Amino acid sequence: MEDLLNNINHPDDLNELTNEELTQLSDEIRDFLICTVSETGGHLASNLGVVELTIALHKHLNSPKDKIVWDVGHQSYTHKILTGRKDKMTSIRKRNGLSGYPKLKESEHDIIETGHSGTSISSALGLACARDHRGSSERIYSVIGDGAITGGMAFEALNHGGHLEKDFNIVLNDNDMSIAKNVGALSNYLAKLRTDPSLRKISGEMGDLLNSIPGIGSGMFKTMDKAKDSLKYLLVPGVLFEEMGYTYLGPVPGHDIEALIKIFEQADKINGPVVIHVNTIKGKGYYPAESCPSDYHGVGSFKIENGESEKTKTNITYSQVFGETVTRLAEEDMRVVGITAAMPAGTGLDLFQERFPERFYDVGIAEQHALTLSAGLARGGMRPIVALYSTFLQRGYDQLIHDLALQNLPVTIGIDRAGIVGSDGETHQGQFDLSYLRAVPNLTVMAPKDEQELVEMIKTGHKLDNPAAVRYPRGEGLGIDLDYSRSEIKVGKGELLLDGNKILVIAIGSMVHPSREAIEDLKDNKSKIGLYNARFVKPLPEEIIELAQKYDYIITVEENSLNGGFGSAVMELLADNKLQQKLIKRMGIPDKFVEHGGQNEMRDYYDLSIRGIKEFILNILEGK
Numbered sequence: 001m002e003d004l005l006n007n008i009n010h011p012d013d014l015n016e017l018t019n020e021e022l023t024q025l026s027d028e029i030r031d032f033l034i035c036t037v038s039e040t041g042g043h044l045a046s047n048l049g050v051v052e053l054t055i056a057l058h059k060h061l062n063s064p065k066d067k068i069v070w071d072v073g074h075q076s077y078t079h080k081i082l083t084g085r086k087d088k089m090t091s092i093r094k095r096n097g098l099s100g101y102p103k104l105k106e107s108e109h110d111i112i113e114t115g116h117s118g119t120s121i122s123s124a125l126g127l128a129c130a131r132d133h134r135g136s137s138e139r140i141y142s143v144i145g146d147g148a149i150t151g152g153m154a155f156e157a158l159n160h161g162g163h164l165e166k167d168f169n170i171v172l173n174d175n176d177m178s179i180a181k182n183v184g185a186l187s188n189y190l191a192k193l194r195t196d197p198s199l200r201k202i203s204g205e206m207g208d209l210l211n212s213i214p215g216i217g218s219g220m221f222k223t224m225d226k227a228k229d230s231l232k233y234l235l236v237p238g239v240l241f242e243e244m245g246y247t248y249l250g251p252v253p254g255h256d257i258e259a260l261i262k263i264f265e266q267a268d269k270i271n272g273p274v275v276i277h278v279n280t281i282k283g284k285g286y287y288p289a290e291s292c293p294s295d296y297h298g299v300g301s302f303k304i305e306n307g308e309s310e311k312t313k314t315n316i317t318y319s320q321v322f323g324e325t326v327t328r329l330a331e332e333d334m335r336v337v338g339i340t341a342a343m344p345a346g347t348g349l350d351l352f353q354e355r356f357p358e359r360f361y362d363v364g365i366a367e368q369h370a371l372t373l374s375a376g377l378a379r380g381g382m383r384p385i386v387a388l389y390s391t392f393l394q395r396g397y398d399q400l401i402h403d404l405a406l407q408n409l410p411v412t413i414g415i416d417r418a419g420i421v422g423s424d425g426e427t428h429q430g431q432f433d434l435s436y437l438r439a440v441p442n443l444t445v446m447a448p449k450d451e452q453e454l455v456e457m458i459k460t461g462h463k464l465d466n467p468a469a470v471r472y473p474r475g476e477g478l479g480i481d482l483d484y485s486r487s488e489i490k491v492g493k494g495e496l497l498l499d500g501n502k503i504l505v506i507a508i509g510s511m512v513h514p515s516r517e518a519i520e521d522l523k524d525n526k527s528k529i530g531l532y533n534a535r536f537v538k539p540l541p542e543e544i545i546e547l548a549q550k551y552d553y554i555i556t557v558e559e560n561s562l563n564g565g566f567g568s569a570v571m572e573l574l575a576d577n578k579l580q581q582k583l584i585k586r587m588g589i590p591d592k593f594v595e596h597g598g599q600n601e602m603r604d605y606y607d608l609s610i611r612g613i614k615e616f617i618l619n620i621l622e623g624k
């Protein structure tokens with residue numbers, strides 16, 4: 001069999017291929033993806049599901065003149081391969097390698113950078129408006145999954161797009177899965193469109209019948225508005241989209257390149273916005289991923305022959321400790337409800353879901369709604385615990401302020417993936433939460449130094465009558481023995497871990513442990529360095545004021561942006577207490593988006609490692 005893939009360096013190369021060859025190419029790409037991702041890790045199942053769809057889009061369109069906007073962007077690997085990046089795919093998600101998402105600096109075919117869900121319809125609509133302002137004629141396609149379309153942003157954009165009536169096409173890639181099983185009324189509706197053959201049959205037969213009545217049938221649709229409206233519910237499968245101003249096409253089998261190209265041709269002839277409903281199989285072509293797509297949504301390296309992870313056993317993760325703690329709290333307190341925005345497994349809340357399905361809410365990819373829903377639940381007498389990744393909590397900032405904090409409601413937010421997340425890169429870093437959370441009145445903000453403190457902080461949040469946020473890092477804990485019975489911590493109370501006389505290191509959360517190791521490593525100088533675990537970013541422990549007076553230098557260490565972060569809070573506290581003359585140095589993330597790379601590798605790059613902290617302290621000791 002000829003190796004077609006080796007000759008594809010640009011989408012134009014597809015023009016030479018017959019439909020049979022395109023099908024062969026899709027097989028080659030699938031093999032290539034499985035091989036590559038088994039070594040690099042990445043978003044396997046989503047990418048396997050869109051191989052034919054991506055080939056068909058690139059065959060049909062003329063990229064980069066025509067625009068393809070990927071929602072989330074985690075499914076853009078075939079797009080990368082077809083646009084000249086095949087040879088770099090082994091570097092994907094590694095430092096200085098290809099990003100796992102569309103990146104403007106990588107290729108002129110990457111139109112919009114993404115990573116968060118639900119942006120593609122807004123972006124495509126914006127591109128369509130810009131095109132019309134400029135008077136040009138490019139075609140614009142957004143590709144959005146059935147999971148991503150459940151988010152508020154997608155709904156807002158659909159609403160506006162139907163109103164503007166611009167020419168642009170939305171490819172709805174429906175694989176009946178989010179990361180977990182997709183949820184919600186829209187998801188149920190799509191399932192009906194996908195699976196109800198009677199609906200499709202009625203639609204076809206009634207349409208044919210009416211059209212066959214000479215002089216009446218075809219006119220009937222056009223003239224009898226009322227009848228048309230009521231019939232439409234029976235006849236038109238995508239009536240929801242149709243009523244919103246879109247032409248609905250499909251569903252079309254998403255692994256049939258010929259059928260896909262045909263429907264794209266049809267869509268291009270239609271004036272106004274079009275929704276093209278495409279059915280795909282998540283994980284297509286790799287048995288383990290096809291049979292359990294949620295396990296292969298995002299993977300580390302694995303053995304191809306059986307799909308087993310190559311990762312050796314690790315310590316319990318912070319997410320698992322969070323899930324266990326919430327589940328135990330729920331056993332004692334009937335008021336505890338757990339809420340996730342489409343991330344039950346990622347946040348560890350799947351354990352709670354299994355144990356208390358009736359008290360568990362997966363709201364879909366809808367962080368804003370998750371927070372305001374929790375406000376309603378709290379107002380109604382419950383004690384909600386919301387689990388969100390730091391990067392996705394950014395979506396719900398106003399809800400946090402307006403719906404939770406303003407009304408001072410007792411909701412605890414578990415903020416997972418705070419700090420540097422690693423290979424997902426810029427779009428997913430949890431580098432801002434301390435900065436934006438500390439501005440919010442009524443909110444208690446905590447960060448545990450280890451998984452034991454996480455248990456205690458979740459319990460602390462649960463006991464409070466105001467909103468509380470606990471932020472913790474991606475990945476495993478320190479491997480300490482856990483005691484789930486230990487109770488809450490006094491609010492605003494840190495702990496002095498090491499006493500010294502010259503430099504006081506004030507660390508928060510994930511930076512306490514490496515700070516301690518760095519100080520231990522300083523040997524002779526060790527006794528000069530004090531270490532304080534602040535635990536609380538808000539309220540900051542007042543004892544810092546007294547402690548600071550004993551030392552010549554203060555160093556703050558945080559896994560957060562320096563702008564407005566923990567270090568800034570300490571400086572403000574000292575300045576407000578007339579201690580601004582103290583020499584204070586802050587360690588943290590500079591004013592930059594942190595690129596992808598290994599989690600510890602990127603921490604070390606920003607000196608947020610034992611090595612980095614040790615060198616920083618030594619420089620001060622040596623008067624540099």
Ligand SMILES: Cc1ncc(C[n+]2csc(CCOP(=O)(O)OP(=O)(O)O)c2C)c(N)n1
Binds near residue numbers: 116146342365395
């Ligand atoms: C705002 C936001 N919340 C959560 C996520 C995490 N996330 C990434 S992909 C995904 C599921 C997307 O499902 P779908 O759009 O159907 O794509 P599929 O993976 O099934 O192809 C989720 C929840 C995200 N990227 N952005």
Ligand SMILES: CC(=O)[C@@H](O)[C@H](O)COP(=O)(O)O
Binds near residue numbers: 298417474
């Ligand atoms: C695309 C996306 O947003 C998620 O799949 C994300 O990559 C998950 O990250 P974790 O691997 O940290 O759960």
Ligand SMILES: [Mg+2]
Binds near residue numbers: 145146173175
């Ligand atoms: Mg999906």
